[in-house]
Amino acid sequence: MSQQPKCSSASSHSHFCDICDVRERSICAELNEAEMQQVAQTMAHRSIKEGASLIREGELSDYLYLVISGCFRLVRMTEDGQRQIVGFVYPGDFLGMSYAAANDFSAEALEPSLACRFSHGFLDEMSARHPNIKNRLIAKGHTELHKAQDHIVILGKQNAEERVMTFFTMLADRGDANEIYLPMSRQDIADYLGLRLETLSRTLAKLKKAGRLSAVEGRLVTLNRPAA
Amino acid sequence: MSQQPKCSSASSHSHFCDICDVRERSICAELNEAEMQQVAQTMAHRSIKEGASLIREGELSDYLYLVISGCFRLVRMTEDGQRQIVGFVYPGDFLGMSYAAANDFSAEALEPSLACRFSHGFLDEMSARHPNIKNRLIAKGHTELHKAQDHIVILGKQNAEERVMTFFTMLADRGDANEIYLPMSRQDIADYLGLRLETLSRTLAKLKKAGRLSAVEGRLVTLNRPAA
DNA sequence: CGAAGTCTTGAATATTATCAATAGGGGTGG
DNA sequence: CCACCCCTATTGATAATATTCAAGACTTCG
Numbered sequence: 260m261s262q263q264p265k266c267s268s269a270s271s272h273s274h275f276c277d278i279c280d281v282r283e284r285s286i287c288a289e290l291n292e293a294e295m296q297q298v299a300q301t302m303a304h305r306s307i308k309e310g311a312s313l314i315r316e317g318e319l320s321d322y323l324y325l326v327i328s329g330c331f332r333l334v335r336m337t338e339d340g341q342r343q344i345v346g347f348v349y350p351g352d353f354l355g356m357s358y359a360a361a362n363d364f365s366a367e368a369l370e371p372s373l374a375c376r377f378s379h380g381f382l383d384e385m386s387a388r389h390p391n392i393k394n395r396l397i398a399k400g401h402t403e404l405h406k407a408q409d410h411i412v413i414l415g416k417q418n419a420e421e422r423v424m425t426f427f428t429m430l431a432d433r434g435d436a437n438e439i440y441l442p443m444s445r446q447d448i449a450d451y452l453g454l455r456l457e458t459l460s461r462t463l464a465k466l467k468k469a470g471r472l473s474a475v476e477g478r479l480v481t482l483n484r485p486a487a
Numbered sequence: 488m489s490q491q492p493k494c495s496s497a498s499s500h501s502h503f504c505d506i507c508d509v510r511e512r513s514i515c516a517e518l519n520e521a522e523m524q525q526v527a528q529t530m531a532h533r534s535i536k537e538g539a540s541l542i543r544e545g546e547l548s549d550y551l552y553l554v555i556s557g558c559f560r561l562v563r564m565t566e567d568g569q570r571q572i573v574g575f576v577y578p579g580d581f582l583g584m585s586y587a588a589a590n591d592f593s594a595e596a597l598e599p600s601l602a603c604r605f606s607h608g609f610l611d612e613m614s615a616r617h618p619n620i621k622n623r624l625i626a627k628g629h630t631e632l633h634k635a636q637d638h639i640v641i642l643g644k645q646n647a648e649e650r651v652m653t654f655f656t657m658l659a660d661r662g663d664a665n666e667i668y669l670p671m672s673r674q675d676i677a678d679y680l681g682l683r684l685e686t687l688s689r690t691l692a693k694l695k696k697a698g699r700l701s702a703v704e705g706r707l708v709t710l711n712r713p714a715a
Numbered sequence: 716c717g718a719a720g721t722c723t724t725g726a727a728t729a730t731t732a733t734c735a736a737t738a739g740g741g742g743t744g745g
Numbered sequence: 746c747c748a749c750c751c752c753t754a755t756t757g758a759t760a761a762t763a764t765t766c767a768a769g770a771c772t773t774c775g
Binding site for chain 1: 563573592614621625632639644681
């Protein structure tokens with residue numbers, strides 16, 4: 260229940276864009292050379308400390324953020340104070356998509372992270388010249404919906420073992436190896452999978468004994484699956 | 488496992504728009520008089536029989552559909568053949584939002600329904616003159632994501648009784664009364680709430696005995712809650 | 716009326732949650 | 746460096762909850 264530390268304030272750095280890993284596959288890919296220059300000059304960024312929130316549930320969404328590096332958990336609190344994690348967010352994903360509406364969830368950094376900040380006004384202006392920007396936002400929203408529905412299937416139809424294996428498999432598919440580093444705590448995983456912390460712990464032990472996980476050591480997990 | 492009947496093919500009717508209940512609060516609201524005339528002349532509609540599918544999971548989404556009347560269940564099948572309902576769709580909602588991508592789910596009519604059919608090309612053309620159309624699509628996608636996350640919270644944090652009450656309360660809030668007509672079967676509700684059919688049935692009995700539901704008679708349910 | 720489907724109820728089982736205690740890990744200060 | 750504390754994670758025993766399998770009741774429709 261302690262107050263989250265405030266994250267650092269926005270600041271402009273012209274060379275941030277040079278090191279941006281997600282530029283080619285996000286809205287900046289739509290911009291021409293001159294516009295890219297302008298963006299690089301004026302774009303504000305935010306650096307978010309581990310545990311700090313980039314956006315907060317219920318607050319107004321003034322900006323659209325593009326995650327450049329790091330990782331976030333998306334948290335929704337229920338009326339009776341329970342915590343549900345509705346997703347995890349990685350570089351290339353957007354946060355604060357809701358134009359002038361309250362945020363549906365808080366986004367809390369799991370590790371020191373960087374995000375790029377677009378004002379909605381700026382986006383509208385750019386969209387006039389580059390209609391594909393809006394299309395990318397629509398497509399991205401669609402991807403998010405798809406992921407949320409995968410999540411619904413996990414929670415609606417799978418038992419504890421299946422939930423955990425599905426979760427680890429999704430993480431492993433983000434990289435190329437069967438060894439995974441978990442950026443989130445056990446409680447985070449439990450709150451994502453709709454399980455109690457103890458059930459998750461027991462399920463991990465069971466999966467390891469059954470050989471479906473060849474290693475479970477703190478935040479390092481190794482899947483045992485037929486070579487992809 | 489029987490094949491769903493094919494729904495009737497598309498047809499054009501100039502006066503369909505006259506009886507459209509959702510026109511003012513959907514994309515047509517952006518159009519001027521002349522454009523509205525054009526839409527009314529050329530727009531194709533589909534009438535979907537009860538049990539028929541408007542779109543199918545895995546098939547390419549050629550069109551965007553706007554539901555005019557009736558009601559659909561959104562069905563996703565898991566690899567092992569289980570059925571999860573990821574949502575219900577009512578007049579004013581869109582289907583087939585994914586530009587040139589496969590549908591994430593099937594939409595099956597719960598009652599005889601009508602939908603209005605937009606080709607993606609037509610939408611792009613109209614959007615050039617009316618940028619708000621794209622904004623409406625973005626906003627609608629956001630609403631859908633929000634609803635999916637509500638669903639995640641139901642499945643992740645609530646027990647059977649809470650799930651059922653939350654579901655009925657949502658339905659009641661769509662209208663103005665505490666008496667609800669359910670357009671879907673018990674199995675549909677169970678597959679939406681992540682419960683077995685028998686568990687749902689028992690939970691209904693329990694809620695009635697406890698007085699939280701004052702009536703449960705087939706598809707008619709009456710909530711017992713402090714007058715809103 | 717009969718048949719097929721849908722819904723409800725019953726009894727036994729399986730799964731998960733709860734409460735409680737213990738173990739591990741990382742940092743701080745003596 | 747070690748002892749201590751705090752936080753996170755694991756394990757154990759029991760209780761609550763939901764599933765499974767089975768049977769019966771209610772509806773709808775031919």
